[in-house]
Amino acid sequence: MALLKQCKQQVCDVIEQESEKLHALSQDIWKTPELAYKEHTAHQLLTSFFSSQAWEVQAHYHLDTAFRAQWSSEATDCPPLHVGFLCEYDAMPEIGHACGHNLIAEVGAAAALGLRGALESVQPPRQVQITVLGTPAEEDGGGKIDLIKAGAFEDMDVVLMAHPAQGDAGYIPDEAIHDVTVKYYGKASHASAYPWEGINALDAAILAYNNISVLRQQMKPTWRVHGIIKNGGVKPNIIPDYTELEFYLRAPSLKDLADLREKSYACFNSAATATGCKVELSSSTHDFYDVLPNKTLAKTYKENGKQVGMWFASEETELNAMAGSTDFGNVTYEVPGLHPYFYIGSNAFNHTAEYTEAAGSEKAQYYTLRTAKSLAMTALDVIFNPDLLESIRQDWKMAKEMEDIPSGIDTARDLNCRAGCSSFHIKNKTE
Numbered sequence: 001m002a003l004l005k006q007c008k009q010q011v012c013d014v015i016e017q018e019s020e021k022l023h024a025l026s027q028d029i030w031k032t033p034e035l036a037y038k039e040h041t042a043h044q045l046l047t048s049f050f051s052s053q054a055w056e057v058q059a060h061y062h063l064d065t066a067f068r069a070q071w072s073s074e075a076t077d078c079p080p081l082h083v084g085f086l087c088e089y090d091a092m093p094e095i096g097h098a099c100g101h102n103l104i105a106e107v108g109a110a111a112a113l114g115l116r117g118a119l120e121s122v123q124p125p126r127q128v129q130i131t132v133l134g135t136p137a138e139e140d141g142g143g144k145i146d147l148i149k150a151g152a153f154e155d156m157d158v159v160l161m162a163h164p165a166q167g168d169a170g171y172i173p174d175e176a177i178h179d180v181t182v183k184y185y186g187k188a189s190h191a192s193a194y195p196w197e198g199i200n201a202l203d204a205a206i207l208a209y210n211n212i213s214v215l216r217q218q219m220k221p222t223w224r225v226h227g228i229i230k231n232g233g234v235k236p237n238i239i240p241d242y243t244e245l246e247f248y249l250r251a252p253s254l255k256d257l258a259d260l261r262e263k264s265y266a267c268f269n270s271a272a273t274a275t276g277c278k279v280e281l282s283s284s285t286h287d288f289y290d291v292l293p294n295k296t297l298a299k300t301y302k303e304n305g306k307q308v309g310m311w312f313a314s315e316e317t318e319l320n321a322m323a324g325s326t327d328f329g330n331v332t333y334e335v336p337g338l339h340p341y342f343y344i345g346s347n348a349f350n351h352t353a354e355y356t357e358a359a360g361s362e363k364a365q366y367y368t369l370r371t372a373k374s375l376a377m378t379a380l381d382v383i384f385n386p387d388l389l390e391s392i393r394q395d396w397k398m399a400k401e402m403e404d405i406p407s408g409i410d411t412a413r414d415l416n417c418r419a420g421c422s423s424f425h426i427k428n429k430t431e
């Protein structure tokens with residue numbers, strides 16, 4: 001496959017040629033951290049970038065801060081093979097790009113440029129359509145889920161993106177997540193003069209927190225529940241009449257998440273019963289599904305990654321690692337997808353100020369670009385090898401069949417079902 005080899009080389013050359021522009025793009029995003037659905041500067045930077053590179057851009061694609069950029073090679077007799085690359089670009093409150101989404105955007109852009117450059121340099125075996133989707137609101141909300149609902153993934157064959165971490169990995173089992181806001185309503189009273197007249201909403205909040213801590217003993221090791229008290233009252237001498245908590249519930253499958261949700265809701269409700277408060281449980285964001293594995297895609301990515309200098313832990317280590325959650329999970333229920341993790345030259349952990357610094361560092365560039373090369377090379381393998389695509393489709397079908405999806409949940413369309421950045425335990429060998 002001399003042509004494939006030549007194309008892979010071309011991917012690397014194009015990405016290197018464009019490296020300064022790509023670096024500037026991710027730097028500009030990094031310097032202006034924006035929260036979910038409000039990523040106006042990042043959106044503007046990315047849409048201008050793709051327009052200037054002669055891509056067909058649909059800015060404001062179904063969402064204000066989403067976009068779609070497309071390019072297609074010349075038509076052949078076969079229907080086009082449709083490859084999607086995703087760019088995330090939302091940041092975290094107060095600590096900026098602490099999950100490195102500026103680098104995710106750069107990887108998506110670089111991989112798309114590299115793949116297009118390679119396909120323009122040869123006569124590809126079939127027509128290829130490349131779509132870059134700008135997907136807002138991963139840290140909160142789930143922009144990809146809005147885009148799934150709008151049909152954005154419907155005709156794609158494979159979707160690829162990569163996420164910054166502490167090491168390179170082909171697949172880490174990101175968990176399904178359900179966010180819940182818990183509100184307790186009590187009755188205010190003078191806390192010293194007439195405490196018996198009050199109904200203490202803070203007591204309910206503390207009981208709820210402790211109920212969850214007690215439940216933890218009976219949780220499976222892969223389950224995660226963590227929360228904060230957003231409102232704990234206003235003054236010590238006023239019995240709090242209102243408190244508010246926010247919790248994230250996570251589990252490795254939709255079935256486990258439904259179980260965990262039931263148990264956790266019992267903890268929240270019983271705290272209300274014990275204190276005489278009223279309770280309100282609500283969720284304002286989409287549930288994220290677990291990320292389905294695709295062995296063939298992950299293996300192909302790792303083979304390419306090794307060619308550009310990556311080191312990977314064993315598959316078993318990867319499968320036992322914990323990450324967080326992502327709305328890419330829902331994408332993997334729609335279309336075969338790959339969501340590898342990549343080293344950015346730092347040992348810092350995601351969601352810390354140190355990681356923000358690392359994501360904006362010059363050092364991260366080398367690792368970010370080699371990740372983009374590996375993603376684009378993986379796309380080339382899919383394009384040049386029809387058997388590979390067949391195997392990817394088989395893996396996808398099997399992974400979906402193996403999910404024990406609770407009744408009442410239609411993963412195809414009912415996105416109101418259940419599904420972190422904790423530490424990524426995959427370490428780089430050299431660290």
Ligand SMILES: NCCCC[C@H](NC(=O)CCN)C(=O)O
Pocket residue numbers: 099138139140141163174177179248285323324325326420421422
């Ligand atoms: N609705 C809350 C979503 C939180 C998503 C967040 N994602 C990441 O950290 C990216 C790594 N997969 C999380 O897992 O906390």
